[in-house]
Amino acid sequence: MRTSIATVSLSGSLTEKLTAAARAGFDGVEIFENDLLASPLTPEEIRDRCADLGLSIDLYQPMRDIxxxxxxxxxxxxxxxxxxxxxxxRLGADTVLVCSSVSPLAVDDDVLAARQLRQLAELAQEFGMRVAYEALAWGRHVSTYDHAWRIVERADHPALGTCLDSFHILARGSDPKGIEDLPGEKIFFLQLADAPLLAMDVLQWSRHHRCFPGQGGFDVAGLLRHVLRTGYDGPLSLEVFNDVFRQAEAGPTAVDARRSLLVLQESVGVASLPAPVVPTGVAFAELVTPDAEPLAALLGALGFARTARHRGKPVDLWQQGEARILVNTGPAGRRDRTGLAALGLESPDPAGAARRTEALLAPVLPRRRAPQDVPLDAVAAPDGTELFFCATNRPELPNWLTDFEDLEHPAEAPNVHRIDHLALTQPWHHFDEAALFHRSVLGLEAQQSVDVADPYGLLRSRAVTNADGSVRIALTVGAAPTDDTVHAQHIALATDDVVAAARRFREAGGHLLPIPGNYYDDLVARFDLSEAELATYRELGILYDQDAHGVFRHCYTHTVGRVFFELVQRDAGYRGYGAHNAPVRLAAQHAAKAVTGG
Amino acid sequence: MRTSIATVSLSGSLTEKLTAAARAGFDGVEIFENDLLASPLTPEEIRDRCADLGLSIDLYQPMRDIxxxxxxxxxxxxxxxxxxxxxxxRLGADTVLVCSSVSPLAVDDDVLAARQLRQLAELAQEFGMRVAYEALAWGRHVSTYDHAWRIVERADHPALGTCLDSFHILARGSDPKGIEDLPGEKIFFLQLADAPLLAMDVLQWSRHHRCFPGQGGFDVAGLLRHVLRTGYDGPLSLEVFNDVFRQAEAGPTAVDARRSLLVLQESVGVASLPAPVVPTGVAFAELVTPDAEPLAALLGALGFARTARHRGKPVDLWQQGEARILVNTGPAGRRDRTGLAALGLESPDPAGAARRTEALLAPVLPRRRAPQDVPLDAVAAPDGTELFFCATNRPELPNWLTDFEDLEHPAEAPNVHRIDHLALTQPWHHFDEAALFHRSVLGLEAQQSVDVADPYGLLRSRAVTNADGSVRIALTVGAAPTDDTVHAQHIALATDDVVAAARRFREAGGHLLPIPGNYYDDLVARFDLSEAELATYRELGILYDQDAHGVFRHCYTHTVGRVFFELVQRDAGYRGYGAHNAPVRLAAQHAAKAVTGG
Structure with a gap:
């Protein structure tokens, strides 16, 4: 089906919006009147610009209070x-959106409404135009799609049809099944938007909090199925009003928008994409750094051994159990402070995984970084992190480890056996985009979003995981641009005995994040812990949490650049990430930073 | 009455919060449990820190699901x-807040609730403590203050009382008059918060959108009057959860908080402050600049004459009609780009106005900038703008003009007769604070807040005015830190003939902001304007608006540094500021900036 996007969904001048929509591969646009009014281009120039970009103008919108x-x-x-x-x-647009009236002059009279809309359609027809009448959720007398349709039916004019908008229909709680009773050829237009499930005034909800399908809580796919059963064959168009998108760069928003439509079309069976290939584990995490020494000291204290070195590049492999950390001191590392640059994900079908990500508009990275390297399928996530699809030690497939030359052997009794999870800080404009990417592109499952109180502002955090929990990524974003030395990325390492692991780390010269005594006084009040157990946690700065499924114990290392490590002991099916403890951890990191002046 | 603030209302570490509360002059604090848990200070150290700062700990909060x-x-x-x-x-706190249960285990049984709260109070009494039971608006079975009180009454224990919270009471729409039936000595605590009138889930409203009394839409003063009639003599305490305050510096937030309590106390007659002295006009606007030439050219083209020069400082007075602009090239100007640094407001009683601002915690500026200067009363507004209270040409009072030496005469037939309004961009953390300041401190009236769509994000704008409109200040803020070369401050100059004024400006070499032709095509559709009128507006970039009271025509100059000018013709009682046209103006400014690369 043809895809379209309303210019109001994107940030910037009309020219920037059109360019972004075209680059993301949309077939057409809805021109929002205010975008036209504010543009220095004449209607003819806008028409030509769209033609040059290969965009049709599918809708001009809106006419109000008619x-x-x-x-x-x-x-x-x-x-x-x-x-x-x-x-x-002049613009070359042939369909106009008419929203149901909110005027105090409007009367509750369907016969009058139908007669006047028929007159409007008559006029439209003289110009070769069509009118698509839509029920606003807060329309004065017409606020549901079936009511709008009854008026259109009564008016009975070939140039008059209805426009369906998933936001207005689903926000009102209307049953979308009734859409199937409409004749498809009278549905002149379909606008799609999702939204988080908020209990708030519907006008405010609509104007500030819409999002792209799959980013919110509406069953947009269910609605679309009903629409398709009518025989509707017009474009699928995204009309999204969102305070964050208004500020974000138009290019990435448009790509995100089109990805959401591709996934939506796949879910209703009108587009076929390469199937998702769900990752089955974490092969490695790659850190870049201008100075390997602080990281080497930290990894050594954590019990990692430098087991191998890349044959052609300044990249060391540090290993412990199945946890593998690459430390890259090449050119990328010198561009910035120490940080997480790439993730290797174990994939049952690396090439298939890459095909899906490419079909879903993720930038594909060169398969070989250097001519002699093993070819690896890799893409860039929305936050810029490189994702490699790996087949570690599977003889039938290229093995990234063959690019490495062995050095020392890892410890036989490791403290850490694998990477439990990775916490990635997201640019604040692109949090919903990141969750959609990891879910739809990688096939991970998104968990509930939680608010976390940092001393200097609220953070939002949302985990994406595979079914057995062998891949867990926590996406985190601040309420606004924040200090990234505190809101750093981190790598959580799974251990069977966090007490032993913490002690060995400390004895090897590592610095554990100190946790306030008041936290432990509160633990006693909340949980049945023995004095000895509590004393140990207090001594080492180990945090404690419990859910219906099990217990979670965790502690933190100091921060190097933009990265720190967490040691976690996840017992008996505990599903979370210690979110209850996050405010205490964040305050402790702020305090530690204030002390070191770091 | 004693004043107190909950630590959760302020940003930062517990130490930062306590310091800010003490510096702002609060008598005590409520310690929020999470702030204590996250603090490296022991309870004894927190007690001592509070004592050193002169703060009592009035409440420990909360206990939940009891x-x-x-x-x-x-x-x-x-x-x-x-x-x-x-x-x-250990902390030296003697009252604890208990919130009505939200636990799924809680049953709807007032007898049981009363018996268990009585047992809790019995235990509290052994420790010399008191329990204040509060109805959360979203409590599972107890969600109104009168219900909570019936349970407290039934429990009948001297160590058990109730806590009233204006948010929970007013958000539920309860009638606060019933508070007067409570015995004052059983109201153990009073928490005050305001909130904007939003139709949304009450829990989200409470956790993210509370604000200080006078900043929202609740009648907090009305509620307080009812409480005082009970004989309550405990502290007035502010408990405010607000996403913006969480990110803002604690110091200014605490000052803002205490100012709101002072105004609240004044409004219910328990504090007496110097009366507001409402300004009666704008004496001058002062611009600072590192280079006077571009401003001089702009002012000259607008028809201003350089009528006087300061006797001791590099400050020129430019005048036209009653519009006066000071151009300061002194040290302040060299610190930054060209910008608006100060406002002179005509005051019937400059000394009285300064006394009120000082009582309401605005920083008072030195009365003389130099020894030979006429003494002038001046304070700093929250955004740092200096406010001078002036008595221009009133023989009985010091006249700031006597510091100036006459140069040329102003034009006899001026284009501009006075300053219509000033638009001041506010730091985004302090928008509500600015409105409260201008209202309560200066005695201006705050108008409705409006959203304005900029191509790169939403702005909020709110005007404060005096009764006859001779002082109008539009406060504007972006959704996040924005580009201040576009979101600049501006000075709107009143003219009786905007067409003549615009023409004279252009003929004198001034650059008018070009407005897109599409805007004028739309004007024709919206208003009955003659072709000639429209052609003139189109030629000059004049924007047009109408409200129920009259017509508004306006156009804009180019921007110098962070300042531009507007020419406005406000006919027959039009009350607004052309907000409908603001998106077009903002887009045109972005476009102009893109062209000049400015």
């Missing part, structure tokens, strides 16, 4: 509409 | 409470 008004008012409305039809002719 | 639960669960709750009473003893 119908069910006294005759003298309606005469004025018709004159106004005539001006707009003239404009649309 | 009452109306099965006996084994309640036994656990009592053990938990005992730990907290031990902690409070």
């Amino acid at each position: 119908e069910a008004v006294p005759e003298d008012e309606f005469a004025r409305n018709l004159r106004r509409a005539e001006r707009k039809f003239q404009l649309m002719r | 009452e109306a639960v099965p006996e084994d669960e309640f036994a656990r709750n009592l053990r938990r409470a005992e730990r907290k009473f031990q902690l409070m003893r």
Whole structure:
């Protein structure tokens, strides 16, 4: 099906919006009137610009407060509409959106509404135009899609149809099944938007909090299925009002938007994409750094051994159990402070995984970083992290480890056996995008989003995981641009005995994040812990949590650049990440930073 | 009355919060449990820190999910409470807040709730503590203040009272008059918060959108009057959860908080402050600049004459009609780009106005900038703008103009007769604070807040005015830190003939902001304007608006540094500021900036 996006969904000038929509591969746009008014381009120039970019203008929107008004008012409305039809002719647009009236002049009279809309359609027809009438969720007398349809049916004019908008329908709690009773050819347009499930005034919800399908809580796919059963064959168009998108760069938002439509089309069976290949584990995490020494000291104290070195590049492999950390001191490392640059994900079918990510618009990275390297399938995530699809030690497939030359052997009794999870800080404009990417592109499952109180602002955090928990990624974002030395990325290492692991780390010269004594006084009040157990946690700065499934114990290392490590002991099916303890950990990190001046 | 603030209302570490509260002059604090848990200070150290700062600890909060639960669960709750009473003893706090239960274990049984709260109070009494029971608006079975009070009354224990919270009471729409039926000595605590009137889930409203009294839409003063009639003599305490305050520096937030309490106390007659002295006009606007030339050219083209020069400093007075602009090239100007640094407001009683601002915690500036200067009363507004209270040409009072030496005469037929309004960009953390300041400190009236769509994000704008409109200040803030070369401050100059003024400006070499032709095509559709009128507006970039009271025509100059000018013709009582046109103006400014690369 053809895809379209409303210019109001993107940030910037009209020219920037059109360019971003075209680059992301949309077939057409809805032109929002205010975007046109504010543009220095004439309608003819906008038409030509769209043509050059390969975009059709699928809708001009909106006309407001047209119908069910006294005759003298309606005469004025018709004159106004005539001006707009003239404009649309110059623009080369043939369909206009008319929203159900919110005017105090409007009366509750379907017969009058139908008669006036018929007159409008008559005028539209003279210009070769069509009118798509839509029920706003907060329309004065017409607020549901079936009511709008009854009026269109009564008006009975070939140039008058209805426009369906998933936001207005689902926000009102209307049953979308009734859509199937509409004749598809009378559905002139379909606008799609999702939204988080908020209990708030529907107008505010609509104007500030819409998001792309799959980013919110609406069953947009279910609605689309009903629409398709009518025989509708117009474009699928995204109309999203969102405070964050208004500020974000148009290019990435448009890519995100089109990805959401591709996934939506796949889910209703009208597009076929390479199937998701769910990762089955974490092969490695790659850190870049201008100075390997602090990281080497930290990894050594954690019990990692430098087991191998890349044959062609300054990259060391540090290993312990199945946990593998690459330390890269090449050119990328010198560009920035120490940070997490790449993830290797074990994949049952690396090439298939890469095909899906490419089909879903993720930038594909060169398969070989150097001519002699083993070819590896890799893409960039929305936050810029490189994702490698790996087949570690599987003889039938290229093995990234063959690029490495062995050095020392890892410890036989490791403290740490694998990477439990990775916490990735997201650019604040792209949090919903990141969750959609990891879910739809990688096939991971997104968990509930939680708010975490940092002393200097609220953070939002949302985990994406595979079914057996062998891949867990916690996506975190601040309420606004924040200090990234505290809101750093981190790597959580799984251990069977966090007490032993913490002690060995400390004895080897590592610095554990100190946790306030008050936290432990509170633990006693909340849980049945023995004095000895508590004393140990207090001594080592180990945090404690419990859910319905099990117990979680964890502690933190100091931070190097933008990265720190966590040691976690996840017992008996505990599912979370210690979110209850996060405010204490964040305050402790702020305090540690204040002390070191780091 | 004593004033107090909950630590959760302020940003930062516990130490930062306590310091900010003390510096702002609060008598005490409520310690929020999570702030204590996250603090490296022991309870004894926190007690001592508060004592050193002159702060009492008026409340420890909260205990949750205590009452109306099965006996084994309640036994656990009592053990938990005992730990907290031990902690409070170390802290030197004697009152604990207990919130009505939200636990799924809680049953709807007032008799059980009363019996268990009585047992809790019995335990509290052994420690010399008191329990203040509060109805959360979303409590499972107890969600209104009168219900909470009936349970407290039934429990009938001297160590058990109730806590009233204006948010929970007013958000539920309860009638606060019933508070007067409570005995004052059983109201153990009073928490005050305001909130904007939002139709949203009450829990989310409470956790993210509370604000200080006078910043929202609640009648907090009305509620307080009812409480005072009970004989309540405990502290007035602010408990505010707000996403913005969480990120803002604690110091200014605490000052803002205490100012709101002072105004609240004044409004219910328990504090007496110097009366507001409402300004009666704008005496001058002062611009600082590192280079006077571009400003001089702009002012000259607008028809201003350089009428006087300061006797001791590099400050020129530019005048036209009653519009006066000071251009300061002194040290302040060299610190930054060209910008608006100060406002002179005509005041019937400059000294009285300064006394009120000082009583309401605005920083008072030195009365003389130099020894030979006329003494002038001046304070700093929250955004740092200096406010001078002036008595221009009033013989009985010091006249700032006597510091100036006359140069040329102003034009006899001025284009501009006075300053219509000033638009001041506010730091985004302090928008509500700025409105409260201008209203309560200066005695101006705050108008409705409006959202304005900029191409790169939403702005909020709110005007404050005096009764006859001779002082109008539009406060504007972006959704996040924004580009201040576009979101600049501006000075709007009143003219009786905007067409003549715009033409004279252009003929004198000034650059008018070009407005897109599409805007004028839309004007024709919206308003009955003659072709000639429209052609003139189109030629000059004049924008047009109409409200129920009259017509508004306006156009804009180019921007110098962070300042531009607007020419406005406000006919027949039009009350607004052309907000409908603001998106077009903002887009045009972005476009102009893209062209000049400025």
